[in-house]
Amino acid sequence: MQSAPLPETLANLLGLDPNSTAVMIVLSLVGAGLIGTLMMTNTALAGPWAKRKITAAFTDRIAVDRIGPYGLFIIVADAVRLLSKELIVPEGADRPAWDLAPLIIASTALLGFAVIPMGNGIHLADPEVGLAYVFAVASTTSIGLVMAGYASNNKYSFLGGLRAVAQNLAYEIPLILTGASVVIFAGSLQMSEIVAAQQQSLIGPLPSWYAFVNPFAFVLFMIANLAEVGRNPFDIPEAPTEIVAGYQTEYSSVYFVLIYLGEFIHIFLGGAIIATIFLGGPAGPVLPGIVWFLIKIWGVFLFTQWARSAVPRVRIDQLIEIGWKGMLVLSLANLLLTAVIVGVTV
Amino acid sequence: MIPAETYLLLSAAIFCIGLFGILTRRNALIFLMSVELMLNAANINLVAFSLQHGNLTGQVFSLFTMALAAAEVAIGIGIVLVLYRNFTDVDVTKATTMRW
Amino acid sequence: MVALPDWMALAPALSLALASLVLLLADSVDPDTTNTGLLAGISVLGSLLSFGFAGWFITAGTGMADSTGVALFNNQLVVDQMALFFMAIVGSVTTLVVLASYDYVAEHSYQAEFFVLVLLSATGMSLLSAANSLATAFVALELVSLPSYALVAFLKENKGSVEAGLKYFLIGAVSSAVLAYGISLVYAATGVLRFDGVATAISSGTVQTIVDGSVQAQAGDPAVPMAILGVGILMIIGGVAFKTASVPFHFWAPEAYEGAPAPISAFLSSASKAAGFVLAFRAFAVAFPIGDLLAAGGAINWVMAFQILAIATMFIGNFAAATQETVKRMLAYSSVGHAGYVLIGLAAVSGSGEGLSLSMSAGMSHLLVYGFMNTGAFLFIALAEYWGVGRRFEDYNGLGREAPVACAAMTVFLFSLAGLPIGGGFFSKFYLFQATLNVSAWSLAAALIINSALSLFYYSRVVKAMWIEEPTGSRTIESYPMGLYTAVVGAALVTVLLLPGFNRVSEIAFQAAQLL
């Protein structure tokens, strides 16, 4: 299962010298472009189309169906529509920050995919500190959110930004601590190692995916992830019915697109992390790894959409208290519990 | 490998930028950021020479430095907050009830 | 000799840490508690335990495998006589301070936090005494500093306190950044952070590394770049100068000591300063031995640097103190001056061995005596603040009539600080004097004498106000707070007893310095 990173595979494929830096830079760009395209495709599919269809299905509606099969071409229509809208800069906006925020939100989420093994050798880079890297990059997004909220000079935005930060802060630590409990099993932060460690059999045909080995951690991680990506029940940063749309209230045109896409990429990134550290990465029977990987991240996406439709939003005080008094304690307990289990079994 | 002098120059430059910020800015928050810059200059040195010398001492210590920097900021912001409450300003030169 | 596990050697630090955790727990159980007695009791117990352990270990040598002390955590911490000596100073000062704080914080909110912060800071000081690596030293130093920033700004409704906290923090943050950068440069030059490793690197001239706890030459024997090392050492001197309130990083001291709650001023000016000095003593004696440094073509002669610093600190501190209008600020500047005296411990070093131990033990002895007399003096200020006596010299007029016992204690502190033979301060100053003459550092000796004479002038202003002047205006002292009185009188007793008992102190200090 463990294979060389994507640029190296490409070099071998093309018969180029993998030790030459110049070659590697070029091939890395190629690989990065590939992964970027892949993820943007996913997002484009999910954002304007899948989200609507799924929500509609939950609420027993039809949603988009006019353009193309199953209304799929709405993606193109929406893209053109949004890109060609006028960009309105709100009064008193803090200009550089206001411009940078969408960029940060979109690109940081994308950056996280660099270390995710997607199967079939589609694994851009495999640094030793992969998991730490991906957590680091994923949490950078909140900087973009607070920048957007602050720079807009809008009270809703400002509150949204604040809420986003408070929420990310509250759930970041449980997320990381739960992730750390997986590392206790795997003994490495390298993504390929973590995936490799999940390939043994647990009971019979059931693989030792950490979701099965440590279901408690899996549940905690799923919840924390929901909060991280800001989906119901933890969507108070946007909370359209309270503060309109939070930090994105004042954004329009391409900036809005970027923020919107960034959120979806972020959801997929969360899915990718879950898939990698809990669901055996791209592993799965019969189908090729990349397909399994896509199935898993779309599964997580479906889960978030289901939660979005099914679960009511928590209040800010509930959010904070669940995070600090519930999740954090549970995740600390989980960490120690895992350590004891691992310590006893080795 | 990139020669060690490069890292030294980089860290020295960052350190000096931080120092410059401290000497010229009067906003307590910018002051805090400048201090962070200086600490990070130290971290660059530590990590770079950890690689150079081939031992982990520097890297481990840089983790501690980061943690302490964070704690320092936590305290610092707290003090800036009470400063603001008492003087309704975060200008460090405004607080002058005592003479130097 | 009782055989204790190795980690028990840290008991003085651990008991402080434990007490702070117990306090946190107590405050968690009942966050709105106003049971100052319980909180202060836990703190006093913890710090007394710390002092007791340190004293026990010093006298009984319990847990000491041999005379070189107990090395812990891969030699990152070393509990030897020197560490225990300073742990004892910290323990005693902390005891006095928390005892005195019992009355002081009774009318403030956040009492538990106050004690927790004091104890955490004391834990840091205790650990700093044992730090045997630039890494642990830095961590411990920050553990000392961070709570003390908060403590200085503890009276958050009081502009003076907040301003003092801000200034202390700003300068502290800068100096810790400078220190960290200095440490990183030393690491860059030598490849190690442990003091013995740095020393080996300097003496052998090659970069070292640590394998399985022992210092070894780095593969390929790269040479130590002396220029980088020199800059690093210079920056470390800067960091030490801040913590010890020495020139050129002394500006915070008068502000912080004046603005802070008086028990905290006592704590900072005594224990915190001692902690800074233990770092300096250990780092410069163990990691940067001056003989090897100069022999290896070291770019910096730190003895010279400390000589300049010592003289400058003495003069600036004492002359500024002489011009002050308020008692607390006068004491604050005088404590800067005292930092100058202690710096002699590093400035009067000649080579290693005997000369080194003599000057360092002189500095250490002065710190111990100073710990009691200076703490006592600031606690007397706390008492005055408690009574609502003003800040200026005139406000102390005639206080001797209303509170003769406390004023007698204050008189003892002040005269002992000045170096009159009424307390241990006389001998410790003389010891420093002897150290300067031992290396024929006439300028240091002259500075010491001139400044002692000058200090007598401004200290006696307070004595004059308390005893000789007529009280102005009406002032009634309603209560005589037990905790503060106990602490002040206790400190005075110890200060006086240190006159006949100085021998024990100087002996231990000398042994400790010799073992370095």
Next chain:
Amino acid sequence: MWVAALLLVTLLGTGLVFLSPDRYAGKLAAAVSAVPALGSIYMYWVYLTQYGGTGNALLSPADIAFGQQIPWITLGELEVSYYVGLDGISMPLLALTTVLTTLAIVSAWTPIDERQSQFYGLMLFMEVSLIGVFSALDFFLWFVFWEGVLIPMYLLIGVWGGPRRKYAAIKFFVYTNVASLIMFAGLFALVFSTDLTSLSLPAMAEAFRTASGLPTIAGVNLMTISFILMFFGFAVKVPVFPLHTWLPDAHVEAPTPVSVMLAGVLLKMGTYALLRFNFTMLADTARQLAVPLAIIGVVSVIYGAMLALAQRDLKRIVAYSSISSMGYVILGLVAFTPYGMGGATFQMIAHGLISGLMFMAVGVIYNTTHTRMVGDMSGLADRMPWTVGIFVAAAFGYMGLPLMAGFAGEYFIFQGSFNAPTLGGAAPVLTSLAMFGIVIVAGYLLWAMQRTLFGGFNLETDYEVSPAAFHDVAPLAVLLLLVIALGVAPDLSFAMIQDSISPVLEIGGGA
């Protein structure tokens, strides 16, 4: 053991008096101080009968009386010990101190009416320090006591003194402390250049005497520099011209009992230290510098006397005349003859008693009349015959009337210095000049007495000027008896003084 007992008893008494209520403090203090006084008198008697003929404590340590040595502190290579002992020089001074303290405390009963327990406590504390100064044989111990005298004195003047007490106290404090530091510096320059490992006074004396190859600074030998620095330091205490300006202020402002101690004992600390340090340890240098020192002494005599002549305040008159009297002591010391040095030491005792007596008498008069100005009162003899009688007797003692202690002291000094070998040809001239001082003293005392005591009583007061109380006059009587006793039989102390002085003369190369 005896000395330690004296110190301990007095120290305990100090604590006791501090804590006692004001009403009883005076009586209690008198009772407490009677213990060391009686003890020292007993010791004096023991010394007279048993130790007769022993040598100098510094030069022949084996002969020390009541000696005790306990190791105390080791500072690097320096060994400090608790080392006390007495010889013919310190024994009379010790007795003088304890007796005078008791009498001063009794004489304080009338004038001191506020914060009494603190006053008497400080007096006793001062007594502890003074006992220590005269008995310590280790430099550090001695220095502790030496400085220990300052603090109670400073407070005694500052708290219970006259209108300008603050100024006087600060001046006293600053002068004496600066002097101590200078002395300290001078002494330690020598200590560290002679590689001493023990700071006991005998060891220092030995080391300084045999020191060789000392560095020179700007062409002057370190020994000389140290001598000058130390002389300067001690001379402030004595005091000699021109370092005397603190003395009149301190005397005038201090309450009478404190003046008694100041003139009676504290000034002797200076001359005692000069004798011990400068003239014993550095005898050679002292001989070389004899002429300038003698000139300083003579100038002090004349200058003090002239100033006294110009005063109208009785206390000031006595104060300035003290400067004059201490000038004789300097003159006697530099002579390096048995009569010169012995007489100087005897003069310390004599002057201690007489000046104490004078101040006490002035104090009693002041307590009654509330003025000390010569012009303000006359005819007191009618109203307070006892006091005036004693005052007259004391004044005659001061002038050097034979059969009084003052006469003996001055006579010895003049005899010793008239042909002092150290002064060479200048000796007769200087001695004659100094003798002239006596004439002036006689002049101003007679004048003052005539104006004050005799003639018609003309002081206008709103109360009856009546004879002083018994406990006011009794100390005067005791002192007067002592003065006469010493005048009639100077050998009571002169013999032991000479025994202890002769080793000094031997090492100094004198007769």
Next chain:
Amino acid sequence: MSNPWIAIGALAVVALAIPLTMMAVSSLLRPSVPEQGKRTTYESGEVPTGSSRQIKFNIQYYMVALLFVVFDIETVFIFPWTVIYSDAAAEFGMTTALLPMVVFIAILAIGLGWAWRNGAVQWVRSPRATKGADTYE
């Protein structure tokens, strides 16, 4: 194995290039019709009052942030431990490997408990907020 950070850097370039391209495309497509009314910030149709920079928000946000800084940094120390834990437990036994972390987490837990009991993570606390006065959370 080549340096993985080259590839990560490449993705960073791509991740920036994609949004930038979109911005560029959009700036070519979109119209610009400046008008004062458009630029006012949205407050549900009301005329905006005051600046959003001046509003005072709940101190609790700050408390939470502080708490986060502390706890987040602690994870820095947990991660190295998790990596070596299973090896260390195998070599030195579980107690040796686990005890330091238990102590560490216990101290953290005491801190958290203290913050909890002292209301650092209790949201609605200020009297103004409970009264429903003119404050924003």
